[in-house]
Amino acid sequence: MxxxxxxxxxxxxxxxxxxxxxxxxxxxxxxxxxxxxxxxxxxxxxxxxxxxxxxxxxxxxxxxxxxxxxxxxxxxxxxxxxxxxxxxxxxxxxxxxxxxxxxxxxxxxxxxxxxxxxxxxxxxxxxxxxxxxxxxxxxxxxxxxxxxxxxxxxxxxxxxxxxxxxxxxxxFDLTSRQQLVQEFVRWGISNAKTSLTLDEICQQLYTSRRTLILGTKENFHCGPMELLRTIRLQQVHALLRSPAERDREGLSQVSEVAAFCGFRSRGHFAKAYQEHFAESPRTTLLRSA
The missing domain is CATH 2.60.120 (Jelly Rolls)
Structure with a gap:
């Protein structure tokens, strides 16, 4: 990622x-x-x-x-x-x-x-x-x-x-916060499409907002919701680059892939994708053809 x-x-x-x-x-x-x-x-x-x-x-x-x-x-x-x-x-x-x-x-x-x-x-x-x-x-x-x-x-x-x-x-001894960060990454990869608030995510991970925010900032220099967005963007990127994976999921258009990975706003998604990968999602899709 x-x-x-x-x-x-x-x-x-x-x-x-x-x-x-x-x-x-x-x-x-x-x-x-x-x-x-x-x-x-x-x-x-x-x-x-x-x-x-x-x-x-x-x-x-x-x-x-x-x-x-x-x-x-x-x-x-x-x-x-x-x-x-x-x-x-x-x-x-x-x-x-x-x-x-x-x-x-x-x-x-x-x-x-x-x-x-x-x-x-x-x-x-x-x-x-x-x-x-x-x-x-x-x-x-x-x-x-x-x-x-x-x-x-x-x-x-x-x-x-x-x-x-x-x-x-x-x-080798991981702190509870280091273990939490790894658990959050696993959760994020498996549940990136799930639309939950930070408080709801913390409830699922049995932790506090403060502990999770401190953990992700220590390791990734960003908050948990920003990291979750990065995970979603990476999943979109992987699908746009793989025709076989898109076919398996029944996806063809950029908008379908974005929605499949949990993005609800086209404009917000396109801007975030461009900023992260330095190209438009359509450019990635066309290159995979």
């Missing part, structure tokens, strides 16, 4: 090594990646530019020289990317990584991965790891043997980070 207004530009690339994948996301806008992580899925993510102003993981501040995302108890991804950032994420399964730790004689490192989601590194170690991951993305291996070798090298590097005397695992 695009959180900041303006034309979106960036790049996504991925290298699949078999039991492990490396992906890179660069963006000129603030983005929120939200959804299920997958069964037994874990990740090791870092940001390579130092641009972590709006970077968040599970609503927690992102430290510039750190690895995130490896907590094995997490079932949901809630990852916010800063404008101008480049994030590299290594994805594997907890079973595969735990088997590697056990096979190499470090099964005692599994327990800390259940209680932490952030490993602070020194700048030099962080830079070496970022360069190693970047090399995989720039020069993907072309044979199964090379893939296995690269996988082993990356696993060994993550192990070295966990054992580094300068590395520091932070306890």
């Amino acid at each position: 695009q959180l900041s207004p303006g034309p979106l530009a960036g790049r996504f690339s991925m290298v699949h090594l078999g039991n492990l994948s490396v992906l890179m996301i660069s963006t000129n806008q603030v983005l929120l990646l939200n959804g299920e992580r997958g069964h037994h899925c874990i990740g090791f993510s870092l940001e390579v530019t130092g641009n972590t102003t709006d970077q968040r993981v599970q609503c927690q501040t992102f430290h510039p020289h750190a690895l995130y995302g490896f907590n094995q108890n997490l079932q949901e991804c809630h990852f916010q990317l800063s404008a101008g950032s480049i994030s590299i994420i290594t994805v594997t399964t907890s079973d595969f990584f735990n088997a590697f730790l056990t096979r190499t004689g470090y099964p005692h490192l599994i327990e800390p991965l259940l209680t932490s989601n952030c490993l602070n590194l020194d700048q030099a170690t962080h830079r070496r790891l970022a360069n190693q991951l970047g090399e995989v993305l720039r020069h993907p291996p072309t044979s199964q043997r090379a893939c296995r070798q690269r996988t082993q090298e990356l696993l060994t590097s993550f192990l070295d980070c966990l054992q580094s005397p300068t590395g520091e695992l932070e306890p």
Whole structure:
């Protein structure tokens, strides 16, 4: 989901090594990646530019020289990317990584991965790891043997980070407000079309107006109703870009898509869409044809 207004530009690339994948996301806008992580899925993510102003993981501040995302108890991804950032994420399964730790004689490192989601590194170690991951993305291996070798090298590097005397695992403990913000985002994605007041939403989430407003402003620099509008705009944008999704919902015109996503005023919708995506909804629709 695009959180900041303006034309979106960036790049996504991925290298699949078999039991492990490396992906890179660069963006000129603030983005929120939200959804299920997958069964037994874990990740090791870092940001390579130092641009972590709006970077968040599970609503927690992102430290510039750190690895995130490896907590094995997490079932949901809630990852916010800063404008101008480049994030590299290594994805594997907890079973595969735990088997590697056990096979190499470090099964005692599994327990800390259940209680932490952030490993602070020194700048030099962080830079070496970022360069190693970047090399995989720039020069993907072309044979199964090379893939296995690269996988082993990356696993060994993550192990070295966990054992580094300068590395520091932070306890993973979400505040009630951080949990509330994530719950509100989930609610918003599932109920964006529902026309409710802020007080009615707070009743459904069993929270107060003040707590919800403070939580969304801390994380997204906007109030809950503005964030809900952004969610709706993103859902409109996704439908306008996908003829297959529009056909599935029986939608063809911009006005039908807007109404389907909960917008009642054409003029208000068109202005909000133009401001957020820097183009008219009709332009998005025509480009998808």
